[in-house]
Amino acid sequence: MKYFHESILQQTRLSQMCGTQELFRDRYEIVRILGRGGFGITYLAKNAVLPGQPWCVIKQLSPKVTNTSIWEKAYERFEKEAQTLAKLGSHPQIPMLLDYFEVNGTFYLVQEYIHGYNLAFDVKRNGPKNEAEVKQFLKEILPVLDYLHEHQIVHRDIKPQNLLRCKYDQRFVLIDFGAVKEELADVCGNSRDDDATNTFVGTIGFAPPEQFSLHSVYASDIYALGMTCLYLLTGKGPLEFAYDHDNDEVCWQQEVNISSNFGKILGKMLKISLKERFQTIDELKRALELEEYAPALTECLAIQTPRVINKTKAKEPTSQMYLPYVQRTAIAIREWKEKRREKEAYNNLKQCLHKVK
Secondary structure: OHHHHHHHHHHHHHHHOOOOOOEEOOOEEEEEEEEEEOOEEEEEEEEOOOOOOOEEEEEEEOOOOOOHHHHHHHHHHHHHHHHHHHHHOOOOOOOOEEEEEEEOOEEEEEEEOOOEEEHHHHHHHHOOOOHHHHHHHHHHHHHHHHHHHHOOOOOOOOOHHHEEEEOOOOOEEEOOOHHHHHHHHHHHHOOOOOOHHHHOOOOEOOEOHHHHOOOOOHHHHHHHHHHHHHHHHHOOOHHHOEEOOOOOOEEOHHHOOOOHHHHHHHHHHOOOOHHHOOOOHHHHHHHHHHHHOHHHHHHHHHOOOOOOOOHHHHHHHHHHOOOOHHHHHHHHHHHHHHHHHHHHHHHHHHHHHHHHO
């Protein structure tokens, strides 16, 4: 029970420091609580010993462990995941990890503070987004998800509250990785007889079914991203929708005003069946690119086959009768124009098909 009691005392102590001049670890001034969760508390703080006292976020992770050997395994997992976060922080859309440490059985991550607002706040303040705005959101957020997946990281908790729009440069930043929490939950859960739901990491409604079984895959993030798009389009959370009793899929089609092409993409992102969902970010990006050029492809297919002049018949009169110079010139000009139209139509078709590819 030693580590469990110490972590509770540590949480209480840090909360009591909010708004005071007392410094945590002789450097961090705790300003206020930003949020609470099943694994701990997140605080807004200042680094009082650095010039300008820069803002930072302190995530306090308190695994409920009563066994010393299990706690040591949890610490090993925490340290490993923290080092991974440190490497990922080089990406401009991921907060930089500034420090990590353990105090009296409690783990801490200190990260860069992003000045801005999350997408949930944006939708509540400005209302739902239209199709073009949601597509633009996907263009901006897909590169960071692609980056994570390339490093074998599944975020596990994509939702509007974890997507921040930076105040200074308007970039989207992805926060609150569930990977560290799930690693701790896994090792700590093995020491108890609790149900698997007690170690679930994610947000109900945004997380797909496989995540409840602790088998998150890259496509799990794609499902959560699809639910986030649905929230942006409607302003409604996952639990506010009706669900199909036959396949458990969300009934969203009548709630949005989007094109049929984009609707097919969103529908595939939201498939309950893993086999029917997009498997990778690359697949999703290709589908969006193809959808973007769909109007051009339709235009290409609508181009009529150029009319071909029967040149044999056109030349017959010139071999059988005399034509004045002016008439012969007019015929030559018409033939030249027809050839130019054929060439232009062919080049346009090539350009359209190149765009679609």
